[in-house]
Amino acid sequence: MSEINQEVGTNQEQVLKKLQTCFAGKIVRKDLTKKIKEGANVPVYVLEYLLGMYCSSMDEEEIEAGVVNVKQILAENYVRPDEAQKIISKLREKGSYTVIDRIGVQLNYKLDIYEAEFSNLGIKNVPIAEKYASEFERLLCGGIWCIVQMEYFYDEGDKNRCPFVIRNLTPIQMPSLDMDEVKAGREQFTKEEWIDVILRSTGMEPDQFSPRVKWLHLARLMPLIENNLNLCELGPRGTGKSHVYKEISPNSILVSGGQTTVANLFYNMSNRTVGLVGMWDCVAFDEVAGIRFKDKDGIQIMKDYMASGSFSRGKEEKTALASMVFVGNINQSVDVLLKTSHLFDPFPPEMNSDSAFFDRMHCYLPGWEIPKYRPQFFTDSYGFITDYLSAFMRELRKISYADAFDKYFKLGNNLNQRDVIGVRKMVSALVKLIYPHGQFDKEDVLEILRFALEMRRRVKEQLKRIGGMEFYDINFSYIDNETFIEDFVPVPEQGGGKLIPEGINKAGHVYTISRGRSGMIGAYKIETEMTTGSGKFICTGIGSAREAKEASDTAYRYLKANSKSISGQISTLTKDYMLHVQDLNGVGMTSSLSLSALIALCSAALNKPAVPSLAILGNLSIGGTLTKVEELANILQVCLDSGAKKVLIPIVSAGDMGSVPPELMGKFNLIFYQSPEDAVFKALGVE
Known part of the structure; x- marks a missing residue:
């Protein structure tokens, strides 16, 4: 451990020497900011400029004298x-x-x-x-x-x-900025060193964070360096979601409480002045659950602005460059929220019911991955004066690197125009932040592109939960221009593709996809055991779900009545059957179990496993009548998300195939069945 600490200390010393050489007078020791800030309610960027003037020395005595000087200046001259x-x-x-x-x-x-x-x-x-x-x-x-x-x-x-x-x-603030100085200075640092400098400039200590958490902290700065970038971050309390927008830049404003008006935010018709979006580089809303517009058309105007960077008021159309940021708290665990609702759930009801509003969100930052802040997370080392950092970020808003990856990669066909815009904006922002000198290679761009695709896909995944098949195309990918290999980018919290495993399962184990009690579609696993007995049937795992109990009983009664037409080897008199249902997504028990339960019972009775990677759809009545699959396109999308490669579908649903996007249909081997017995034979691979 001492060797690691020694190595960290050596790295910090090397970075500090480079900062002193390349950015003399533009750096400050961040622990001094904390000490004085606690006793003086002045903006951080004002305080740090004074510290940069009087405390940029490495000599402790000079620093102490400088701090005294700064305190005296603030006491005598700062106007409250x-x-x-x-x-x-x-x-x-x-x-x-x-x-x-x-x-x-x-x-x-x-x-x-x-x-x-x-x-x-x-x-x-x-x-x-x-x-x-x-x-x-x-x-x-x-x-x-x-x-x-x-x-x-x-x-x-x-x-x-x-x-x-x-x-x-x-x-006191930077009166002018020399971008050539920034570019020349950046060339002296490695990528990792520069990222650490940026994070220390925001007050954080990067040595306390994993590479992933460092990137999430960097992503918070994207709205400050890119025009009209809409970002959402929801997560636990105490993770610093609003810190950047309140303290780090004099060019951003944090709207606390969420209550606002169209006149305040966009345009005041009475005195003909543009609102916050025209005055600031970034407008951030704290506590999204409390966002309220006093005007009925407020959300509609916000949607218009988030999509195009312009809005109409009266006879005029106005444009502005401010990015929009939405931060708030998630009170439940992400796992629970994904099982019962969606990750935009904390937004107010009038926004929650409008998928078009969320579609304008370019980036969803997973705030739950950032640990709750502790004292050691705040740096005592040197970083840029925040005003210098915000000044060069503001200057970089004038240029764009949206095409940075075009030389090396193409985007997959699942990305629509809004997806492409969002990904390009994030790529541009991160390239400018990490490589302001414009020097980067294929691997550098790939790292940023994958991160941007994940952030936008998280938005799309939730839109699919809210709006259904309108947002089916969530499998984001990029294609290498040299090798033509397509690579898909996952979203960590979804964990898709693992519920229905590849390979042969045990006999009696099958998977079905249907709508649960919560109203959401989920995957269910049915496990069946057969033992010597007297014809008893037990179903577990369904709790108090009466409809699920009736569906499983229907399957067993149908088997008793029709076992001979399936196979003479099946006995319901000398064997006992125990069937267990598992709700894999936590969406509540389903009533559509009868056909899949019948196949599971036959698989156990014949000791023959179902074909690999199979999802079973459909239901049957006690008389053997097959029912059509409702919302077939949505059901098939969940089949894909769950990892199914083959899908068993009743022939009565063939007429609904026109509602399924061809790209989705092409992902499966679709197997149609005409009767319950036909379904059993095809599910077990019996010719």
Whole structure:
């Protein structure tokens, strides 16, 4: 263990040396941020810029002196909104005062002068020199935090003149950004080192996480670096789902509580101003269960915006670039949720019933894979000043790497246009985040492509549960342009393809697919044992499900009445049969068991196993009448998900085959039967 810790320490030292060389003045020790942040309610990016100025040394004494300096600056100069009038009074009394505030600048074209507005101080229309507007362009783009030396001069002769004077202005946030510096610096790091630097810049310690968890943390940054990327993350409490959008970037806003209006979010018709989506790079909704629009058309407008990046209000169509993020809690385990409902279940009812809304989600991040945060998960090492990180992420929003994989791979035919858009956006975002210098190879792109396909497939898997066969095409894949080999990308929590195993099963063991008590379709395994006895029949595993008990009794009574027409070797007088039903998906017991139970009984009685990878569909009455399979296309999709390669179908369902997509039908060897006896023979492979 000591050797591992020594190796980790050596790696961190190497990374730190590279950071000092390539990004001097742009890095900060993250434990200092935590210490001061706890006592000063200032934005992290403001705090870290000051720390970068005064505490970027490696000498402990210099760092301590710098921390004292930063605390003093904050205490004396940071403007708290509730103390604004006190600061203005001091400015008037002393004639001059230095403040730390967020400053925005606009051109007053009627007077041909630039005017500043102070966010916390609450004053506006303050004349500002043209040199600041031209030198620090971000002043004109929503404003930046600055240290401002102000003077107060009231002119009796010109009472319309603003008494506030800006003598000197120094940006606290990055006033400008040199992307060439970022690209040249990135070239000095390996992929793993760069990922660690990014994670430490967000305050996390990557040495505490597995490679998979590191990637999930990186994925949280995608909406900050890519335009109009819609991301959803649901998971347990205490895993930092909203941390990135609240603390890391001055370009994102977290809408707490979920209550909002169309005017606030999109466009205010009365004063003709664009809402949050036009002012921020990323709009994140905390606690999705509480999302409420006061306007009836709110969700419809949100759907329109999420699909196209534009929305209509009145006679105008407006465009915006903000990404949408939805974070919330899952109160049950994922296994339970997948058995009883779907992974979008925590959303409010008006969204839950609308599969089209969820189809606009490009990425579903599995928040349940991220461990609950502990103190050791937060880094004490060096990372980028968060404002520097957010500045180069914002700059990278201007370019796209959506075609990064086209040189090496094609996407499979199960991806529709929305799937392709989602995958390309995620690929572009992660390429920009990990390879901002634009240098990557086939293996690098493949790693990102597989991750993006999984994130979008998770959305599609849940849409299939909500909307049925409209979303049957969930088997996402990519094709290598050189070898033409197609590779499919799974979703870990689904675990599909394992319920119905390959190879020959024991005699008496069969699988059927049907709808359970919960209303969801699932797979069921029937195991049958035959012993010497006096003709008793016992069915277990069905609990109090009366319909399931009746179906199994129907199967045994039919066998007693018709055993001779199946085989003379079957005895219901000198043998006892015990049948056990297992609900493999946890969707509740089914009533459609009679035909599959009959086949299981015959398989046990004849000691002959069913053909491999077979799913049995259909039901029969006590008189032997076969019933049609309801929702055949949906049933076949679950057969595919469960791993079936052959499907036994009643001939009365042949007329419904037109409702099944050809791509789905081509996945199976379909075996039709005309009677219960015919079903037994074909299921057991008897000619």
